[in-house]
Amino acid sequence: MMTRRITQLLIGLAMYGISLAMFIRAGLGLDPWDVFHQGVSEKTGFSIGVVVIAVSFLVLLLWIPLRQMPGVGTLANAVLVGVFADLGLWLIPEFSHLGGQIAMLAGAVILNGIASACYIGARLGPGARDGLMTGLVRRTGWSVRLVRTGIEVVVLAVGFLLGGSVGVGTVVYALAIGPIVQVLLPKFMVPEPVQVSEKARGAEPVQVSEKARGAEPGRVPETANATAPTEAVDAAPAA
Numbered sequence: 001m002m003t004r005r006i007t008q009l010l011i012g013l014a015m016y017g018i019s020l021a022m023f024i025r026a027g028l029g030l031d032p033w034d035v036f037h038q039g040v041s042e043k044t045g046f047s048i049g050v051v052v053i054a055v056s057f058l059v060l061l062l063w064i065p066l067r068q069m070p071g072v073g074t075l076a077n078a079v080l081v082g083v084f085a086d087l088g089l090w091l092i093p094e095f096s097h098l099g100g101q102i103a104m105l106a107g108a109v110i111l112n113g114i115a116s117a118c119y120i121g122a123r124l125g126p127g128a129r130d131g132l133m134t135g136l137v138r139r140t141g142w143s144v145r146l147v148r149t150g151i152e153v154v155v156l157a158v159g160f161l162l163g164g165s166v167g168v169g170t171v172v173y174a175l176a177i178g179p180i181v182q183v184l185l186p187k188f189m190v191p192e193p194v195q196v197s198e199k200a201r202g203a204e205p206v207q208v209s210e211k212a213r214g215a216e217p218g219r220v221p222e223t224a225n226a227t228a229p230t231e232a233v234d235a236a237p238a239a
Contacts, residue, residue: 005122005190009073010080012118012188015111017049017084022108024048025092026101029167031174032156033129039162049086053079059128066135071125078128105169112173113180120181121188 023030030038033055034048041051056078060070095101119127126134129151136147160166 001190005124006072008118008188008190009076009122009124012115012120012122013077013080014084015115016119017081017086018088019108019112019115020048020052020081020085021088021092022104022111023169023173024089024165025094026104026108026169027095027165028101028105029169029171029173030165031170031177032152032159034159035164035166035170036155036159036162037164039159039164042163047086048089049082049084052082052085056082056128059132062132063128063135066132066139068131068135070128070131073119073122073124074126074128074131076124077119077126081127105172108169109173109176110180113177113184116177116181117184117188121185121190123190123192 020030020034023034024038029035037048037051037055040046040055041048044051046054060074060078063070092104095104125131133144133148133151136142136151137144140147156166156170
């Protein structure tokens with residue numbers, strides 16, 4: 001089970017980085033955080049991948065006062081998305097005609113949705129930015145919608161001022177990514193293993209009396225009910 005989770009995580013993060021490169025090559029606008037990453041990249045001269053990695057670890061520092069704990073997936077996310085974003089930009093050419101740009105944008109949105117479902121479904125820890133959002137929700141008591149909107153408005157505005165690309169792609173991403181992930185996530189969600197408790201393993205077989213065997217259909221005899229173990233299974237904690 002762990003092998004599947006790690007494999008799914010790595011594939012998801014690779015696809016996420018490639019989808020970021022596709023958004024950039026489409027040239028029709030990025031999602032809020034990537035508008036910010038692109039703006040910082042434009043001002044500093046660092047590649048978009050290096051900026052994504054650097055921002056990820058800076059955001060992780062904000063987890064400390066929020067008492068958030070990173071998982072394996074959190075750290076892998078912080079590194080691999082940026083690596084594959086730069087690889088994608090090296091492999092994918094720029095498009096100068098609108099038809100190609102629209103096709104690239106559509107492919108980027110779909111691939112990003114699949115990638116998100118993959119790495120979230122692996123249940124090995126949230127990304128740095130998602131963890132910041134959930135940590136603030138837990139500490140402030142504000143709604144997820146309010147906190148997420150507030151964060152994304154700030155990074156979008158700062159990114160735009162720094163020269164990041166805002167356009168129709170920004171709107172398409174905002175409207176489409178939620179429904180896509182919602183449809184795909186159940187298909188990629190790795191089920192939690194069920195651990196049978198020691199008490200359940202050692203429970204004695206249920207003894208059913210002769211009288212109970214002759215009980216009316218649809219009724220549970222008291223003799224059978226009295227000897228059945230009360231704690232059958234304990235669910236494993238979430239990753």
